[in-house]
Amino acid sequence: MYKYDQYDHQMLQDRIAQFRDQTRRFLAGELSDAQFLPLRLQNGLYIQRYAPMFRIAIPYGCLSTRQLRRLARLARDYDKGYGHFSTRQNMQMNWPKLEQVPDMLAELAEVEMHSIQTSGNCVRNTTTDQFAGVSPHEVEDSRPWCEIIRQWSTFHPEFSHLPRKFKIAVCGTEHDQAATQVHDIGLYIVKDEQGELGFKVLVGGGLGRTPVIGQVIREFLPWQHLLSYLDAILRIYNQEGRRDNKFKARIKILVKELGAQRFGEKVEAEWLYGKDGPATLTQAEVDRCKSFFTEPAYETLDDHDAAVATLSSSDLLFAHWLERNVEAHKRPGYRIVTLCLKATGSAPGDLSSEQMEFVADLADRYSFNELRVTHEQNLVLTDVRLKDLPELYRALQTQLLATPYTGFLNDIIACPGGDYCSLANAKSLPVAEAIQRRFDSFERLQEIGDMTLNISGC
Ligand code: HEM
Ligand code: SF4
Structure with a gap:
């Protein structure tokens, strides 16, 4: 599993202090509902029917037992004794008290968890196959790539105010268990004829009232260019996605209006500005991320019992x-x-x-x-x-x-x-x-x- 470094820890502490102050000002009447709305959303808080709903990020669905025990404790101490696992592999709690949420965030930070970007118009929790790393039918373990995307998308200054929420899925297995085709961006890990690793890139998939299957805009993207290509897609969406109508704001509507081919051409043209630039992934960076997902101490066992x-x-x-x-x-x-x-x-x-x-x-x-x-x-x-x-x-x-x-x-x-x-x-x-x-x-x-x-x- 990914382990936080000093920067990750510091980032969370800063964020908690910031949100604690925002919550205090809201409760004291210094911030209006409208002013508080984007602040709470970017910290996973919806105002629901009876109480705020609080969503906690579980990056690509990976959870340690220490973290699960902490979720159990939060559900018991701050909620009604249960939690709800969601379709984005996250956890939701339905009955927290608004004034206690900063304390919940502080408890989560102790076990390297948070609720950043679990709501709001930003890049949400990247999801993947639940069998990543252990499936016998795998092209490559998707978790390090999800972690690379997580680090890239967290607090990405350019993509914090997108027209609408944005969901990415990565699939590294032959049998797709990640619903990759119904995501704003779907990435299939593939190998070309030379055995080089890359991604097949789909855009514009989605569910909701307009369910759409994503369309391929690139059959093979060499892995080095993953982030610069994601930047290019999000840039086109950020500039051209509709902001006048919430129900027409997802990327699937833009892709449908332009056509996948035209959308793809725009992305390719935009990509030329960032390609081979600072966002290019190096082998060292990929190896660093892979080092967090090494195999556990498997025993040599018979496959029959x-x-x-x-x-x-x-x-x-x-x-x-x-x-x-x-x-x-x-x-x-x-x-x-x-x-x-x-x-x-x-x-x-x-x-x-x-x-x-x-x-x-x-x-x-x-x-x-x-x-x-x-x-x-x-x-x-x-x-x-x-x-x-x-x-x-x-x-x-x-x-x-x-x-x-x-x-x-x-x-x-x-x-x-x-x-x-x-x-x-x-x-x-x-x-x-x-x-x-x-x-x-x-x-x-x-x-x-x-x-x-x-x-x-x-
Ligand atoms: C255009 C408006 C929206 C539509 C059409 C929509 C539709 C959907 C759909 C189809 C799902 C997946 C459901 C499933 O397959 O399990 C979903 C998930 C979810 N949406 Fe939205 N949604 C919208 C806006 C919102 C908003 C504004 C909120 C918060 C107030 C919200 C909260 C959720 C939650 C909590 C889930 C996860 C549910 C779970 O996995 O347990 N949605 N939404
Ligand atoms: S799918 Fe609709 S009803 Fe269900 S939680 Fe989301 S917005 Fe609410």
């Missing part, structure tokens, strides 16, 4: 769990385990403080102290020994975390909707629950087959 095979033939529920929630790993004798947060009756993506602490203990015991958040609002233990699966399964069962529904209809992605969000015109959570209850049977779900269902309240 008799006890697991026996249990899966005698225990049908365990067999179902293996089939749906356990995936192959690049190392023999290891497996990737998804914790499906979709038990019938619980809101998709919600986890109580007790469950968070329980999961942190499991990740410490079975998966090298780290875990991942998925854009489907589940959690993943990336490095579980095959022989530990039965023990892990039994432990997960005790906390309703072994629901074997990953990738089925009941693995619903749902926003908080009308229960919390002031923009909603429908409640998504009760709809999700009704569907989950209706289809709560492995056999029925298997009959339906793989199916994704996304529910939004607006």
Whole structure:
């Protein structure tokens, strides 16, 4: 995982002091709602139906157990004892008190976390495949590239006031699990005929009321030029994206109006100003970022375990769990385990403080102290020994975390909707629950087959 240096720590401390003062002035009536709005948004704070909603960044979904325990503590001490994992691999808390948010930020900073750029019209949390670095079907680990983009986009002075929010996804695996095509910029890690690494660049994808699949504007961008090319795309968007109408302000509308080819030509022309300039990535910089994502101390293991095979033939529920929630790993004798947060009756993506602490203990015991958040609002233990699966399964069962529904209809992605969000015109959570209850049977779900269902309240 990326480790903060002195500059990162200092940056967070400065930011907290700044926001503490802004909050104080707002509460004292010295700042108006309109003045406070952009300040709170850039710190992850929305004013929702009942309370401010506070969004915490989990860069590309990577979380240490120390961080998860801190989230559990924040949910318990400042909220109602639970948190909500979102589709951008972040965490949201729905009931904090505005005056306590600066204290929450200070507690987060102690474990190298923050909520910078989790809302507002800026580059948001870059997302990626939850199996990055452990998938057997990978072109290259996407996490170092996400970290490079994170550092580039954080407080980027030119792109802090874009026409609208901006979302980037990076995919390094053959099977895209990062919904890369429905992002403002989608980057596929690819290799050319000489084996050189680069990116296939898509722009203008998105969801919401105008769902669009992104279009390719460059088949192969050599890795050295990643940041200068991103600069060029964002510059064109920043200059030409619409600011008169919020609903027409995303880059997908601009790309649609200009056409992908024309948009691509503009980007290429703009790129000539920055190409080979200071934003060019060096091997040393890439190596520095890669050094944070080295492999854990894997053991040399057999890729077969008799006890697991026996249990899966005698225990049908365990067999179902293996089939749906356990995936192959690049190392023999290891497996990737998804914790499906979709038990019938619980809101998709919600986890109580007790469950968070329980999961942190499991990740410490079975998966090298780290875990991942998925854009489907589940959690993943990336490095579980095959022989530990039965023990892990039994432990997960005790906390309703072994629901074997990953990738089925009941693995619903749902926003908080009308229960919390002031923009909603429908409640998504009760709809999700009704569907989950209706289809709560492995056999029925298997009959339906793989199916994704996304529910939004607006
Ligand atoms: C043009 C207006 C907007 C549209 C059409 C829109 C649409 C969407 C869509 C389609 C998603 C993904 C839902 C999913 O697939 O799970 C989403 C995520 C989200 N949006 Fe927006 N959104 C809009 C503006 C906003 C605003 C202004 C807010 C805050 C007040 C907001 C808060 C959220 C949250 C919290 C999520 C993440 C939900 C989750 O993952 O749990 N959205 N939005
Ligand atoms: S109701 Fe709409 S705006 Fe509100 S959280 Fe859901 S998707 Fe987002």
